[in-house]
Each structure stands twice: as structure tokens, then as C-alpha cells.
Amino acid sequence: DQQVKQNSPSLSVQEGRISILNCDYTNSMFDYFLWYKKYPAEGPTFLISISSIKDKNEDGRFTVFLNKSAKHLSLHIVPSQPGDSAVYFCAASPTSGTYKYIFGTGTRLKVLA
Amino acid sequence: DAGITQSPRHKVTETGTPVTLRCHQTENHRYMYWYRQDPGHGLRLIHYSYGVKDTDKGEVSDGYSVSRSKTEDFLLTLESATSSQTSVYFCAIRDQEGSYGYTFGSGTRLTVV
Secondary structure, eight states, X not given: OOSEXXXXXXXXXXXXXXXXXXXXXXXXXXXXEEEEEEOTTSOOEEEEEEETTOSEEEETTEEEEEETTTTEEEEEESSOOGGGOEEEEEEEEOSSXXXXXXXXXXXXXXXXX | OOOXXXXXXXEEEOTTOOEEEEEEESSOOSOEEEEEEETTTEEEEEEEEEETTEEEEOTTOTTEEEEEXXXXXXXXXXXXXXXGGOEEEEEEEEXXXXXXXXXXXXXXXXXXX
């Protein structure tokens, strides 16, 4: 049973446009969410996070939105750049105990020049 | 950035042989994790540790064991490797107390033939 779902395996976007990556979760105990970016042959790297007490967090070109009632979060990248081409994973955890993050299956973003 | 290294980076082994992967950190962090990444499954937690000699199972722990005799080292052992354990294995450390994110190693690509 997938507790964190990324239903779009891939996404292509033109350079300069907005990229929107989506993530849904089922466990209402999750209250901290992360996005990671992964390039081939490298480990995932932290991108941005959001706590359930917020509905938006922004860091430069990256913004994460959280809709708790819908159990949905999204990552917006504006403007998209070719260097953003990577696999993006969302992850969720309760903010207690051992912080065992549950990851989604990933979305491969391709930004076209 | 926290120092975390995985060894080996690549390994090919035969079915039925034991295999040990090593994760080494230089940051004295308490929490360490082992994940595997497979197409269509994202990153799945195998085992984690919350201190020396303190370990627990993740969602896909069958066929794996771990040990943590020192803060800096977290070992993952495949007792008797099977082809289904062909995967990319990532170690992660949780950053300093109060931070919720992980730092990942560069991964070990394991092929069981």
C-alpha cells in the first residue's frame, strides 16, 4: 500500500515555463514533507521542505504548497531551467520519533531548451 | 555538508553469497538509514539506526540485517543474496537535532547474478 504517491512518472516542460510536480499521501499522521532532487549516479539531494503548520514554503525558484485537507502537496519550479532536469521525490514523515521518511516513486522532469 | 561515504560504489555478486555494504559518516549524527531504490518503487526503507547498537526494521527488511557498533559506521548485510536484491542502495544520515532532512550518500549499485 503506497502511502506516498507520485502519479506522474514523467513531465516535460519548456525552459522558462513553470514545472508543477504533484504528490499525494494517505497517512494523516504525516506532518512533515520534503522534496528531493536526484541526478543519475548520485544520491538524492534535499530541495525544500514544509511543515503541516504551513501551507506554503518558498525558496528562490522553488515553492512547495501543502493542502492538508486533500492530503496533497505540489512543487512549483519557476522559471524552469535545463539544469532542473532530474528525478524528483517527495517524502513524508511524522515529526516525532525516528523520522522514517516514506518516499514516493518519483517524477522524472525534463526541461527542454 | 555532512560527510557520508558508501563503499563499495559498485559490486557484482553471485546468488547465495553474503554481501556487506558500508556507510561511514564523519559528523557524529545519531540517526542513520538504509534505503533501496528500484524503478517503480522509489526509495524504500530497509533498516535504520537511532544509536550505537540500536537498530530497527523498515518496510522491506526481509533478507537484510544491519549492525552499528560505532557511531560512524552502519553496515548492511545481505545474508544470502538473491536476484531480487539487485538494486541501488543508499545510506542516509539525519542532520543535526532540530533539522528534519536527510543527507544521502552517493549509493552502491549491487548486481546479484
